[in-house]
Amino acid sequence: xxxxxxxxxxxxxxxxxxxxxxxxxxxxxxxxxxxxxxxxxxxxxxxxxxxxxxxxxxxxxxxxxxxxxxxxxxxxxxxxxxxxxxxxxxxxxxxxxxxxxxxxxxxxxxxxxxxxxxxxxxxxxxxxxxxxxxxxxxxxxxxxxxxxxxxxxxxxxxxxxxxxxxxxxxxxxxxxxxxxxxxxxxxxxxxxxxxxxxxxxxxxxxxxxxxxxxxxxxxxxxxxxxxxxxxxxxxxxxxxxxxxxxxxxxxxxxxxxxxxxxxxxxxxxxxxxxxxxxxxxxxxxxxxxxxxxxxxxxxxxxxxxxxxxxxxxxxxxxx
Amino acid sequence: xxxxxxxxxxxxxxxxxxxxxxxxxxxxxxxxxxxxxxxxxxxxxxxxxxxxxxxxxxxxxxxxxxxxxxxxxxxxxxxxxxxxxxxxxxxxxxxxxxxxxxxxxxxxxxxxxxxxxxxxxxxxxxxxxxxxxxxxxxxxxxxxxxxxxxxxxxxxxxxxxxxxxxxxxxxxxxxxxxxxxxxxxxxxxxxxxxxxxxxxxxxxxxxxxxxxxxxxxxxxxxxxxxxxxxxxxxxxxxxxxxxxxxxxxxxxxxxxxxxxxxxxxxxxxxxxxxxxxxxxxxxxxxxxxxxxxxxxxxxxxxxxxxxxxxxxxxxxxxx
Numbered sequence: 001x002x003x004x005x006x007x008x009x010x011x012x013x014x015x016x017x018x019x020x021x022x023x024x025x026x027x028x029x030x031x032x033x034x035x036x037x038x039x040x041x042x043x044x045x046x047x048x049x050x051x052x053x054x055x056x057x058x059x060x061x062x063x064x065x066x067x068x069x070x071x072x073x074x075x076x077x078x079x080x081x082x083x084x085x086x087x088x089x090x091x092x093x094x095x096x097x098x099x100x101x102x103x104x105x106x107x108x109x110x111x112x113x114x115x116x117x118x119x120x121x122x123x124x125x126x127x128x129x130x131x132x133x134x135x136x137x138x139x140x141x142x143x144x145x146x147x148x149x150x151x152x153x154x155x156x157x158x159x160x161x162x163x164x165x166x167x168x169x170x171x172x173x174x175x176x177x178x179x180x181x182x183x184x185x186x187x188x189x190x191x192x193x194x195x196x197x198x199x200x201x202x203x204x205x206x207x208x209x210x211x212x213x214x215x216x217x218x219x220x221x222x223x224x225x226x227x228x229x230x231x232x233x234x235x236x237x238x239x240x241x242x243x244x245x246x247x248x249x250x251x252x253x254x255x256x257x258x259x260x261x262x263x264x265x266x267x268x269x270x271x272x273x274x275x276x277x278x279x280x281x282x283x284x285x286x287x288x289x290x291x292x293x294x295x296x297x298x299x300x301x302x303x304x305x306x307x308x309x310x311x312x313x314x315x316x317x318x319x
Numbered sequence: 320x321x322x323x324x325x326x327x328x329x330x331x332x333x334x335x336x337x338x339x340x341x342x343x344x345x346x347x348x349x350x351x352x353x354x355x356x357x358x359x360x361x362x363x364x365x366x367x368x369x370x371x372x373x374x375x376x377x378x379x380x381x382x383x384x385x386x387x388x389x390x391x392x393x394x395x396x397x398x399x400x401x402x403x404x405x406x407x408x409x410x411x412x413x414x415x416x417x418x419x420x421x422x423x424x425x426x427x428x429x430x431x432x433x434x435x436x437x438x439x440x441x442x443x444x445x446x447x448x449x450x451x452x453x454x455x456x457x458x459x460x461x462x463x464x465x466x467x468x469x470x471x472x473x474x475x476x477x478x479x480x481x482x483x484x485x486x487x488x489x490x491x492x493x494x495x496x497x498x499x500x501x502x503x504x505x506x507x508x509x510x511x512x513x514x515x516x517x518x519x520x521x522x523x524x525x526x527x528x529x530x531x532x533x534x535x536x537x538x539x540x541x542x543x544x545x546x547x548x549x550x551x552x553x554x555x556x557x558x559x560x561x562x563x564x565x566x567x568x569x570x571x572x573x574x575x576x577x578x579x580x581x582x583x584x585x586x587x588x589x590x591x592x593x594x595x596x597x598x599x600x601x602x603x604x605x606x607x608x609x610x611x612x613x614x615x616x617x618x619x620x621x622x623x624x625x626x627x628x629x630x631x632x633x634x635x636x637x638x
Contacts, residue, residue: 099418138464141457149482155474159462162463167411
């Protein structure tokens with residue numbers, strides 16, 4: 001297939017590029033580098049099956065040649081209000097990527113009679129009142145809250161995609177992505193994985209906001225990309241959760257990183273400065289992914305962290 | 320003030336035009352007539368303080384001259400899947416009005432340094448799990464359900480407006496409008512009030528879907544417009560519910576209409592064909608409107624229905 005991937009220079013986008021190329025597809029990567037990173041694509045510069053176009057997905061997209069699939073992954077994705085790359089500091093860009101960007105990519109898929117796949121998020125469940133979250137759960141989201149620029153943009157996109165699908169205009173797929181980690185995360189986007197690993201590699205105590213008992217389910221990026229690729233090949237049009245259902249407390253997670261890195265500086269507890277409406281628990285029910293895609297995660301946390309820490313060492317120049 | 324009002328030819332829009340003109344403002348009405356009705360504005364044709372432009376709010380808006388306020392009311396608004404004017408049959412138009420339309424009108428307000436007011440809806444609460452609904456309730460909405468084109472467009476708009484407000488780009492207001500009725504509702508949009516009144520005036524039994532015990536809180540349009548006008552004059556930026564908190568079952572409502580019209584054909588119960596995810600109960604908590612605006616509804620259901628039925632008689636040519 002010849003595949004357009006928006007957000008190609010992002011953490012997930014660049015790993016997805018690699019997988020699509022590995023599977024023998026031709027990939028057109030698109031990014032505007034607002035939060036994406038050129039370095040993530042450097043290794044593909046000489047790949048004849050890869051081309052890159054620098055464009056903003058929220059403006060008119062022009063791509064030459066026939067496309068067989070359009071994958072819309074472009075959006076700021078870090079909730080951290082202290083990072084310049086966090087969506088709280090890019091609210092209008094985030095809302096545009098999840099509305100104008102979705103219109104533009106859907107129309108491109110329509111014109112090309114191509115497959116369409118959208119990167120939605122567990123954030124559509126908001127601060128969930130049900131655990132674990134199945135795709136049938138409607139979510140608990142504050143439409144005017146501090147995270148609403150991201151959550152509502154993604155929810156809007158889902159509604160728009162279903163409207164295109166139901167009117168038989170497009171052949172669409174929606175993946176709801178849960179917390180993911182791995183090489184190529186931005187060191188500076190303020191999310192918990194790069195923050196912890198950086199602190200550990202600098203032999204600093206890891207900063208825990210609140211009591212650290214809030215849980216997350218961390219999926220290694222290769223597993224995630226495998227689930228997305230399987231979904232692309234199916235004809236499943238309703239949302240599918242992809243994520244790791246193993247819940248870990250932030251506390252356990254920090255201690256594991258300290259152990260792997262040999263960091264003896266321990267933990268440091270700070271009063272809770274996280275962005276408001278931060279969910280206390282979030283964990284995917286992946287029954288649909290298991291049934292429909294025959295998918296489940298294979299990389300355990302220890303193994304995934306070792307790979308991630310190795311790549312962060314290189315990135316930070318620590319040998 | 321010189322005020323731009325999108326959706327001016329709609330049911331609410333046209334009543335709001337009248338009130339704004341009555342208060343001495345100059346009004347530029349905008350509509351594309353997708354669901355709006357020319358007849359609703361016929362009485363304003365010779366009014367020197369009123370001008371009309373036929374434009375789609377989802378495309379570039381060009382309005383000459385300085386604006387002091389921009390009111391964005393344009394959107395399909397009937398949930399009825401059997402009506403050509405129902406949003407289930409206009410999904411992309413609805414999603415555009417609540418995204419591109421909101422970007423366009425917000426930008427117009429920004430350029431003009433004008434006030435902005437958005438017509439949001441009780442549908443942001445979805446099928447609510449709390450009663451009555453305060454503005455602090457986050458709602459219970461299915462992002463991929465049959466109503467999502469409307470609900471998610473309105474929720475997206477709220478998030479976008481708060482992003483503009485918080486970045487100090489615009490001086491915004493959000494009204495969450497609950498069920499409203501009155502003269503100039505479309506006879507053919509399939510909503511319960513015009514449907515019941517038409518059946519009653521034709522001496523037919525009123526069609527009740529389900530058991531009729533689902534409740535609604537119906538606000539007479541003059542009351543609603545009064546609340547909106549008061550909100551426009553304040554500096555309140557978080558959403559404010561405007562609606563009538565008196566709950567009525569569909570059954571009581573139908574019987575009242577039969578009594579007022581002298582219709583002896585009674586009621587006819589049909590199995591539930593309403594659009595999926597139709598809320599069983601919805602009722603506003605109007606404490607904020609009372610406190611902030613000194614507003615509460617004044618027209619009781621009997622009085623409002625008499626006025627509405629009188630106008631429907633004229634519209635249907637029944638004297």
